[in-house]
Amino acid sequence: MLRFTPDTVDPDKIAHELMHGKGAVLLSGLFSDAQIAEARQIIHHHSAEVDKVTHFQGQAEEDGALHLQRRVWNLLAKGDVFANMAAHPVIMQVLRKFLGTEFIMGSIAANRILPGGPGQEPHIDYPYWDMYKAETHPIGLNASFPMNAQVSILLDPFTEETGATAYMPGSQKELRYPTEADDFYGKCERMLGEPGDVALFFGAAWHCAMPNTSQIDRSAVLINYAPKWLTPIEEMHNALPDGFLDTASDDLRQLLGLNYPHPQAFDEAEAQNTIGRK
Structure with a gap:
């Protein structure tokens, strides 16, 4: 993967790599050790008990291993550090x-994979994640423009042993699910990095978590971004603490969709002459 630091970030080059290159890049130096430690502590706190485990797409279910792979949702409500991560200027x-x-x-x-945790089946991410049901999507849907970007903020070392995310370079160019004939595991590369690094990729690229064969956790903050008109996968507003939006930055308000006026009741908007206003 191409690597960038805050001083070398080139949005045009990165956008081209996501669309027409390998489909993924690594950003380094965006977050401090203190931010990573705080995020990790909060995630461990909220995923300490087995009954908090949530099944998620592509997760292996055999051998009773579900408790070794855990999700924590609604991170905006669990610490300011996550809002700062989501709206990082870079x-x-x-x-x-x-x-x-x-x-x-x-x-x-957040995704936390404990030692011995299983991997996933290769897949693509929302809104593409059920492309195996082609009849539920519009005819001609393709990857000529992006409806998704994925950010993984690494909280632990992403190595071969810890199960660093595997992906098939270039697979984002053809919008479909991988098949056995594609030989994903024989051709994939890994998103390797250190705590604080950010793996940024186009979610149409085939990818999956790999098994954690190490003796340490492999945790990450996972953020899905989308065009302004796409329906978010997670309902975040109702989980926000009181007063959250009163102090939210302009960028965070944008991320929460507050700048986009739709859907709205047009008869009421017409009466108030507010159609299309932000």
Whole structure:
């Protein structure tokens, strides 16, 4: 994967790589050790008990291993550090080029894979994640423009042993699910990195978590971004603490879709002469 630092970030080059290159890049140096430690502590706190485990797409279910792979949702309500991560200026700068200047956030969650945790089946991410049901999508749907960007903020080392995310370079160019004939595991590469690094990729690229064969956790903050008109996958507003929006930055309000006026009741909007206003 191409690697960038805050000083070398080139939104045009990154957007081209996401669309027409390998489909993924690595951003380094965006978050401090203190931010990573705080995020990790909060995620461990909220995923400490087995009864908090949530099944998610592509997760292996055999051998009773579900409790070794855990999700934590609604991160905006669990610590200011996550709002700062989601709206980091470098991430915003890059994604404004890739998804349009008024893009939104579809979800912000955490994935924690404990030692011995299983991997996933290769898949693609929302809104493409059920492309195996082709009849439910419009005819001619393709990857000529992006409706998704994925950000993984690494909280632990992503190595071969810890199960660093695998992906098939270039697979984002053809919008479909991988098949056995594609030999994903024989041709994939890994999103390797250190705590604080950010793996940014087009979610139409075939990818999956790999088994954690190490003796340490492999945790990450996972953020889904989308064009302003796409329905978010996670309903975040109702989980926000009181007063959250009163102090939210302009970028965070954009990510929560508050700048986009639709849907709305047009008869009421006409009466108030507010149709289309932000």
